Amino acid sequence: MILIDGKKTSQDIKNEIAARVAEIKAEGGKTPHLAAVLVGNDGASQTYVGAKVKACEEVGFQSTLVRLDSSVSEEELLKVVEDINENPDIDGLIVQLPLPKHISVDKVTNKIKPEKDVDGFTPANVGRMTLNWPAYVAATPYGIVELLKRYQIETSGKHCVVIGRSHIVGSPMSILMARNGYPGNATVTLTHSKTQNLAEICRTADILIVAIGKPEFVTADMVKPGAVVIDVGIHRIEDPSKKSGFRLIGDVKFDEVAPLASAITPVPGGVGPMTIAALLYNTLQSAEKKVFG
Numbered sequence: 001m002i003l004i005d006g007k008k009t010s011q012d013i014k015n016e017i018a019a020r021v022a023e024i025k026a027e028g029g030k031t032p033h034l035a036a037v038l039v040g041n042d043g044a045s046q047t048y049v050g051a052k053v054k055a056c057e058e059v060g061f062q063s064t065l066v067r068l069d070s071s072v073s074e075e076e077l078l079k080v081v082e083d084i085n086e087n088p089d090i091d092g093l094i095v096q097l098p099l100p101k102h103i104s105v106d107k108v109t110n111k112i113k114p115e116k117d118v119d120g121f122t123p124a125n126v127g128r129m130t131l132n133w134p135a136y137v138a139a140t141p142y143g144i145v146e147l148l149k150r151y152q153i154e155t156s157g158k159h160c161v162v163i164g165r166s167h168i169v170g171s172p173m174s175i176l177m178a179r180n181g182y183p184g185n186a187t188v189t190l191t192h193s194k195t196q197n198l199a200e201i202c203r204t205a206d207i208l209i210v211a212i213g214k215p216e217f218v219t220a221d222m223v224k225p226g227a228v229v230i231d232v233g234i235h236r237i238e239d240p241s242k243k244s245g246f247r248l249i250g251d252v253k254f255d256e257v258a259p260l261a262s263a264i265t266p267v268p269g270g271v272g273p274m275t276i277a278a279l280l281y282n283t284l285q286s287a288e289k290k291v292f293g
């Protein structure tokens, strides 16, 4: 069984990005620049944005953090996005979610210039990805694709079952696995809460991608021996034996599924660490005008 190491892979990607940034700077080029907008004081959001800013420093990017009070109006936030859209020095723009209830996420997302949408959330980028055009692919699907590539997992002609159809994970993953390319060319079954005989379908999967958001939902009896299992779920559960008082588990019952699988991502240390690498990669792509030309 191969343990797919997302922590190491994300560090490899960051090292590659840092090396490219050093080259750009040595050639007298512009330093890639990511702007993050954070609304309010949500603890988790502050941690995520903090980690993104720190990762920018690590690879030599410039970063700008725009902090707004949770009382900011939708109009004011849209104006901030517009200003960043028009700022030629900034290559990538992310608006940290969730936003306060009085602000429409769709309106704000749609305001982001697709050329700077390094989260890959705008309709333009989702459409481009679907058409197999150059696109900013959202962080989690990007991370999974990169893990499959770097671990040279064969996908062509395989049956890939995806559990979950969210816009940020399951749906884009099903499109990427079905498209004509590598990774891809798989025969894909996209399942959701209305799917019947889920366990039976899962047992036919050569590649099982699980993004259901239910702790340890996938058990050994749902997995074909030799399958590749990608666990997207992240759940915090209480564990008094840990200093922190909790530990992280995934959507897959790792201990019983791992011995069956030919390759599997652990939680933590699998898909999760890849997300920041994806954001940095997309920002570099933007700085180098690789997606929209």
Ligand code: NAP
Residues within 6 Å of the ligand: 140, 163, 164, 165, 166, 167, 168, 169, 170, 191, 192, 193, 194, 195, 198, 211, 212, 213, 214, 232, 233, 234, 235, 251, 271, 272, 273, 275
């Ligand atoms: P989500 O938006 O809650 O979507 C869950 C999906 O699972 C939905 O499509 C839902 O179907 C389906 N589902 C629910 N119960 C089901 C059942 N009994 N049988 C089959 N399908 C079922 O979740 P998400 O945002 O995709 O996230 C999934 C998990 O990944 C969460 O644990 C989340 O924390 C984690 N996550 C991790 C990362 C990372 O970086 N590692 C990134 C994003 C998310 P319906 O559409 O019919 O409701």
